[in-house]
Amino acid sequence: MSSRSSTVSMSSTEQTTGRRRRGRQARPGLVAGLAVSALVLAACGGTTGEEDTSSSSSGDDDTISVFGAFATPLEEPWDGAIHAALTSVADDGEIEYQHVDDLGTADEMERALRDIIATEDPDIIIGDAFAAEEAVREVAAEFPDTAFAFGSGGTEQAPNFSVFDNWLQDPAYLSGMLAGGLTKTGTIGVVGAMPIPEVNRIVNAFTAGAQETNPSATVTVSFINSFFDPATAKQAAEAAVAGGADVLFAERDGVIAAAEEKGLPVFGMMVDQQEQAPEHVVSSLVWDMRPTIEAVVAAVADGSYEASNLAEYSFMKNGGSSLAPINTGTAFPIPAELIAAVEERQAAIMDGSFETPVNEDEPAGSTTVGE
Numbered sequence: 001m002s003s004r005s006s007t008v009s010m011s012s013t014e015q016t017t018g019r020r021r022r023g024r025q026a027r028p029g030l031v032a033g034l035a036v037s038a039l040v041l042a043a044c045g046g047t048t049g050e051e052d053t054s055s056s057s058s059g060d061d062d063t064i065s066v067f068g069a070f071a072t073p074l075e076e077p078w079d080g081a082i083h084a085a086l087t088s089v090a091d092d093g094e095i096e097y098q099h100v101d102d103l104g105t106a107d108e109m110e111r112a113l114r115d116i117i118a119t120e121d122p123d124i125i126i127g128d129a130f131a132a133e134e135a136v137r138e139v140a141a142e143f144p145d146t147a148f149a150f151g152s153g154g155t156e157q158a159p160n161f162s163v164f165d166n167w168l169q170d171p172a173y174l175s176g177m178l179a180g181g182l183t184k185t186g187t188i189g190v191v192g193a194m195p196i197p198e199v200n201r202i203v204n205a206f207t208a209g210a211q212e213t214n215p216s217a218t219v220t221v222s223f224i225n226s227f228f229d230p231a232t233a234k235q236a237a238e239a240a241v242a243g244g245a246d247v248l249f250a251e252r253d254g255v256i257a258a259a260e261e262k263g264l265p266v267f268g269m270m271v272d273q274q275e276q277a278p279e280h281v282v283s284s285l286v287w288d289m290r291p292t293i294e295a296v297v298a299a300v301a302d303g304s305y306e307a308s309n310l311a312e313y314s315f316m317k318n319g320g321s322s323l324a325p326i327n328t329g330t331a332f333p334i335p336a337e338l339i340a341a342v343e344e345r346q347a348a349i350m351d352g353s354f355e356t357p358v359n360e361d362e363p364a365g366s367t368t369v370g371e
Contacts, residue, residue, distance in 0.1 A: 064297050066090075067116050068099030069127035071109060076228040077253060077270030078151070078166065079128055084271065085289035086126065095297055098122075106132035113139045117146060123300050124149065126293065130227070137161060147305050149296045153196065156307040163309055164292050165198050166270070169205035169356045170316035170349050171285040171323040174342050175267045176209025178282055178326070179247045180217050181338035182265050183210075189240025190221045191233050192251040195368070197360035199223075199251065202285070204359040206249055206267075213341065220245060221366035230254030236369050238262075256281060265332060272324035279331040284324040291320045317350055 233254030
């Protein structure tokens with residue numbers, strides 16, 4: 001996976017490649033195509049989206065159609081956050097939405113994308129390309145009249161392939177401040193996916209925040225070499241605790257279960273995960289994809305869509321990320337002065353007087369477990 005550029009490039013120049021008009025009619029053979037689609041998508045281990053009618057509009061010809069194509073099961077918080085935002089926009093009647101998930105290989109993703117375009121002809125396809133970068137970009141190049149917006153390790157690709165990522169350095173920093181103020185042993189354990197730029201910057205921001213409130217704190221970082229392996233993540237968290245960590249950051253799913261079993265504070269990721277362990281989840285880094293989705297939909301609707309880097313829509317100051325409400329009902333006290341310090345720092349982020357450092361280098365001393 002290539003390193004992503006931190007430069008944000010936005011443009012409203014009119015697209016000249018014949019952007020599809022709103023209100024087009026369904027193509028002949030769609031019903032027959034849906035049967036083929038169901039077989040292909042089922043073979044990919046995902047869903048056709050037909051059961052998601054509650055999140056789709058009534059079929060108004062002027063409604064933008066969006067299809068989600070996700071590499072992991074939606075239980076994985078990264079893709080789950082995108083799906084939740086798309087569902088929310090659909091529930092408000094702004095788009096028609098269907099999805100397929102668990103497209104775990106490049107071949108599965110490519111087959112599904114081609115089938116989606118052949119049978120559904122959506123205006124927009126949104127998903128993640130991290131496990132299938134080359135394949136997704138190839139399909140996008142072949143269908144320039146379809147807007148692609150994908151989580152990606154690379155830059156945008158003209159004319160129609162936009163990129164985004166979870167720029168969560170701001171809530172990561174604030175969570176780190178809380179962790180630094182809560183640790184009694186001085187050791188905090190982080191379990192992440194793998195040492196790639198988009199994960200590194202979150203872990204490094206969390207570490208920087210922890211060291212603001214506790215300059216002597218040690219942050220141990222273990223990578224599980226997978227985006228979704230809860231069992232390995234839990235084992236890595238248990239190893240961190242055995243090494244002295246008494247606060248955990250669940251950059252990957254599986255860590256919260258370990259924290260609850262050990263009775264320790266833990267921080268969630270992507271969505272507010274308090275309900276997973278109500279007495280132990282202090283807060284979560286929340287990614288809100290809605291601003292990104294609405295920007296893409298608006299550009300497609302008015303004919304101005306073109307390939308761009310959508311990073312800025314995930315920044316806290318733009319409403320694309322946040323710190324979940326601090327949980328004051330935990331099994332351990334959270335000092336009021338610590339909460340006040342975090343709130344003050346958050347206000348500085350929002351008004352621009354503080355900019356969270358973006359460091360995409362592999363965290364010093366990190367280790368990798370798993371295959």
